[in-house]
Amino acid sequence: MSAESRCVVGLDLGTTKIGTVIAEIAPNKMPRILGFASFPSQGLRRGVITDVEKTVQSVEKAVRQAELMAGMEVREVFVGIAGEHVSSQDSSGVVAVAGADGRITEEDRQRVLESAGAVKTPIDREVLHVLPQEFIVDGRRDIADPVGMLGVRLEVQVHVVSGAVTAAQNICRSILRAGLAVRDIALEPLASSAAVLDSDERQMGVCLVDIGGGTTDMAVFSRGSLRYTGVIGLGGQNVTSDVAIGLRTGWPIAEVLKCTHGTASLHSVGEDETVEVPGVSGRPATQVSRRLLADIIEARMEEIFMLARERLGSNRLDLGAGIVLTGGGALVDGAAELAERVFEIPVRLGRPSGVVGMVDGMDNPGYATAVGLARLAGERSDRGEGQWPRGENLDGAGFEAVFGRMKEWFQTWV
Numbered sequence: 001m002s003a004e005s006r007c008v009v010g011l012d013l014g015t016t017k018i019g020t021v022i023a024e025i026a027p028n029k030m031p032r033i034l035g036f037a038s039f040p041s042q043g044l045r046r047g048v049i050t051d052v053e054k055t056v057q058s059v060e061k062a063v064r065q066a067e068l069m070a071g072m073e074v075r076e077v078f079v080g081i082a083g084e085h086v087s088s089q090d091s092s093g094v095v096a097v098a099g100a101d102g103r104i105t106e107e108d109r110q111r112v113l114e115s116a117g118a119v120k121t122p123i124d125r126e127v128l129h130v131l132p133q134e135f136i137v138d139g140r141r142d143i144a145d146p147v148g149m150l151g152v153r154l155e156v157q158v159h160v161v162s163g164a165v166t167a168a169q170n171i172c173r174s175i176l177r178a179g180l181a182v183r184d185i186a187l188e189p190l191a192s193s194a195a196v197l198d199s200d201e202r203q204m205g206v207c208l209v210d211i212g213g214g215t216t217d218m219a220v221f222s223r224g225s226l227r228y229t230g231v232i233g234l235g236g237q238n239v240t241s242d243v244a245i246g247l248r249t250g251w252p253i254a255e256v257l258k259c260t261h262g263t264a265s266l267h268s269v270g271e272d273e274t275v276e277v278p279g280v281s282g283r284p285a286t287q288v289s290r291r292l293l294a295d296i297i298e299a300r301m302e303e304i305f306m307l308a309r310e311r312l313g314s315n316r317l318d319l320g321a322g323i324v325l326t327g328g329g330a331l332v333d334g335a336a337e338l339a340e341r342v343f344e345i346p347v348r349l350g351r352p353s354g355v356v357g358m359v360d361g362m363d364n365p366g367y368a369t370a371v372g373l374a375r376l377a378g379e380r381s382d383r384g385e386g387q388w389p390r391g392e393n394l395d396g397a398g399f400e401a402v403f404g405r406m407k408e409w410f411q412t413w414v
């Protein structure tokens with residue numbers, strides 16, 4: 001590793017797997033992969049930690065594997081947060097420019113963002129990110145960065161993301177118990193966006209739909225800024241359990257059938273196509289119509305896309321770059337085609353990119369969040385030290401330190 005390089009680690013705590021990416025960040029902020037591992041996760045339900053002990057064990061194994069590949073020890077990680085507890089809203093703030101010369105300073109920028117981020121949240125919720133959409137200087141709109149401009153009145157429009165305090169605390173607790181420090185936390189759909197969307201799409205208007213195992217996460221961008229984030233409490237695991245119930249088989253067999261013979265495009269399956277369903281507990285294998293399998297998968301995927309379409313409302317017609325599907329659940333055959341029918345706008349499959357030295361299999365959409373976390377970590381790698389030292393007690397001040405860093409996301413996107 002060269003002297004000016006820094007090392008970052010993205011850790012995706014997914015419902016089905018823990019993805020770990022160790023990358024070296026060159027001075028141009030481009031990550032170069034040094035280590036990568038994916039390990040089945042335990043202890044999470046629908047993107048949220050429900051069993052800290054099991055999560056710790058999965059994190060330890062995933063990180064150890066990536067460390068072996070990178071030939072180095074990991075100390076701090078950049079981790080994702082997701083789940084149905086996450087919600088978002090638009091807010092705005094306004095301040096008078098402080099300096100006598102009327103020149104807007106970094107302090108003015110921070111003050112206006114703080115006033116916009118001061119939204120009322122119940123005691124069990126915390127503001128996670130305050131993401132600027134546009135600054136307005138004396139009525140002039142659409143300003144990306146007002147610092148250095150002359151003005152009297154500085155306004156900002158922001159997107160405020162909040163979530164359950166306990167969910168963030170359990171993430172921090174698990175990481176610390178695994179012997180690591182938390183460098184920063186980012187909303188998972190933002191991380192996935194960083195890995196699969198390009199800046200033209202974010203400018204033209206695009207909706208990222210990350211179909212995970214437990215949840216489907218959405219992030220809408222237009223004119224270069226984040227406009228909406230949302231979580232739907234359904235994902236690939238629901239598709240698998242439908243298959244298990246519909247074909248009267250066990251979960252592991254249903255998962256294999258879905259991935260190898262499944263499709264979300266019923267009309268593409270011939271009348272006479274059959275699939276062998278291995279017998280459970282010594283029973284003989286049976287042949288079932290592949291159309292039945294497709295019918296089950298298509299129905300659930302269609303429901304997920306319909307819910308996502310409802311969230312977008314009529315705004316979806318303004319998305320010039322359409323929909324980008326990612327997450328492991330997007331790998332179901334025919335998913336993009338079905339999504340196009342439901343959304344009635346163009347859909348593409350998004351694979352993670354924007355890093356150097358991807359290893360085999362890493363361009364899988366399921367690793368969008370892990371790769372995106374490494375990219376965001378690279379973007380923020382020059383922002384000083386903010387993590388808790390390992391083994392530090394989980395007191396209130398410690399949590400405040402991490403929440404404080406999350407709120408400092410006052411930058412536009414990579």
Ligand SMILES: Nc1ncnc2c1ncn2[C@@H]1O[C@H](COP(=O)(O)OP(=O)(O)OP(=O)(O)O)[C@@H](O)[C@H]1O
Pocket residue numbers: 013014015016017046047082211212213214215216235236237240255258259260327328329330331332333365366367
């Ligand atoms: N080839 C494939 N065909 C169909 N489905 C697939 C394929 N590969 C993975 N999946 C599905 O993708 C889902 C896992 O996706 P992903 O790895 O993005 O989830 P996660 O990040 O662990 O979960 P979450 O984001 O909800 O916390 C599983 O339901 C799995 O069945």
Ligand SMILES: [Mg+2]
Pocket residue numbers: 014015188212213327369
């Ligand atoms: Mg995920």
